[in-house]
Structures are given as structure tokens and as C-alpha cells.
Amino acid sequence: xxxxxxxSSLMKALNDQIxxxxxxxxxxxxLSSWADNQGYAGISGFLFxxxxxxxxxxxKLIEYIQExxxxxVIDAIKKPGGEPKSVQECFExxxxxxxxxxxxxxxxxxxxxxxxxxATWNHxxxxxxEQLEEEKYALSLLDKIKIAGGKNAPDTALxxxxxxxxxxxxxxxxADNLDLEA
Ligand code: FEO
Numbered sequence: 779x780x781x782x783x784x785x786s787s788l789m790k791a792l793n794d795q796i797x798x799x800x801x802x803x804x805x806x807x808x809l810s811s812w813a814d815n816q817g818y819a820g821i822s823g824f825l826f827x828x829x830x831x832x833x834x835x836x837x838k839l840i841e842y843i844q845e846x847x848x849x850x851v852i853d854a855i856k857k858p859g860g861e862p863k864s865v866q867e868c869f870e871x872x873x874x875x876x877x878x879x880x881x882x883x884x885x886x887x888x889x890x891x892x893x894x895x896x897a898t899w900n901h902x903x904x905x906x907x908e909q910l911e912e913e914k915y916a917l918s919l920l921d922k923i924k925i926a927g928g929k930n931a932p933d934t935a936l937x938x939x940x941x942x943x944x945x946x947x948x949x950x951x952x953a954d955n956l957d958l959e960a
Contacts, residue, residue, distance in 0.1 A: 782847040785893055789848045791886045792898075796839045797853045798882050803832035805875050808858040809868050818936070820944025821865065825872075835908070842901050865936060866923045873916040880909040 784792070806829035814822035843850050862868040883905045890898040922942070926935035 784848045799836035800855045803829045805858045812861045818940045820940040824943040869919040876916045
């Protein structure tokens with residue numbers, strides 16, 4: 779008896795999205811490490827916390843595939859691209875990463891709709907909402923650096939921006955208390 783409630787194509791797409799979220803997490807880690815090395819501890823911490831958030835997205839997808847009787851396949855994660863040359867470029871990379879992730883999520887939403895897999899469609903609505911929030915965040919980072927002076931932002935403005943981001947609250951679940959229902 780077939781117990782898997784996901785089509786093979788949808789299961790593959792969801793598994794690919796697991797890898798995509800893991801890749802996003804690595805990109806944020808790379809950017810966080812770059813920022814730390816430049817002396818921007820506040821920006822680094824912000825990006826590190828976001829890297830953790832991407833891991834929680836990955837975990838949410840793993841749990842969903844398993845709940846539907848599917849098989850999770852953990853794949854290799856590609857290496858993040860090169861490091862940024864400025865805070866502005868760093869934030870542009872954040873925005874690009876989020877837009878790519880949104881595009882990937884939309885593709886699976888469309889697939890689930892075409893297959894009339896309403897459980898998956900419904901589950902993915904959480905991700906649609908989350909991507910909206912994350913793009914909003916990324917855009918606000920670009921606004922902040924623009925106000926600070928863009929690529930030529932003076933040290934005093936970067937100092938304030940760094941301080942500002944160190945206070946930005948984010949969801950930073952650890953494995954033991956991941957709220958996968960949220
Ligand atoms: Fe999991 Fe930043 O999207």
C-alpha cells in the first residue's frame with residue numbers, strides 16, 4: 779500500500795528546497811563571518827542569527843515531508859559565492875538571496891496548486907508569508923545603508939548602523955526548542 783502522500787515530483791521539489799534553505803544558511807554564515815572580520819560585530823551577530831533562522835526553515839520542511847510519509851534526502855550544499863567588498867554589497871547579497879529563495883518557494887506553490895495537493899499548498903503559505911517578511915527586512919537593510927552613505931558610508935555612519943543592528947531582535951531558535959508549528 780502506498781503511504782506517501784506526496785507525488786514524487788513534489789517530494790523532489792521539497793527536498794531541493796531543504797538544500798536551498800541550508801544554502802541560504804551558509805550564505806548568511808559567510809556574510810556574518812566577513813562582517814565580524816571587518817569589525818562589525820553588530821552586523822555579524824544579526825547575520826548569524828538569521829543563519830539560524832534559515833536552519834529552522836529547513837527543519838520545518840524536513841518535518842513536513844516526514845509527516846506526509848515521504849523520504850527526506852539530505853544533499854550536498856554548494857559553496858557560497860565570494861565575500862562582499864562593502865557593507866552595501868553585503869546587504870545586496872542578502873536581498874538577492876532572499877529573492878532567489880522566494881522564487882524557489884513560489885515554484886513549489888505553483889506545483890502544489892497544479893497537482894491539487896492542498897495540504898502542501900497550505901503548508902507552503904507559511905513560507906510565502908515568511909519570505910514577505912524577509913524581503914521586507916532585506917529592503918530595510920538596503921535603506922539603512924543608503925541613508926548611511928552607500929558604498930562610501932563614513933565610519934561614523936557605519937558605527938551607528940552596526941550598533942543599530944546589534945539590537946535588532948530576531949527569532950533565533952535552537953534545535954531543542956524549535957517551534958515548527960509557528
Ligand atoms: Fe528561508 Fe530567508 O528564507
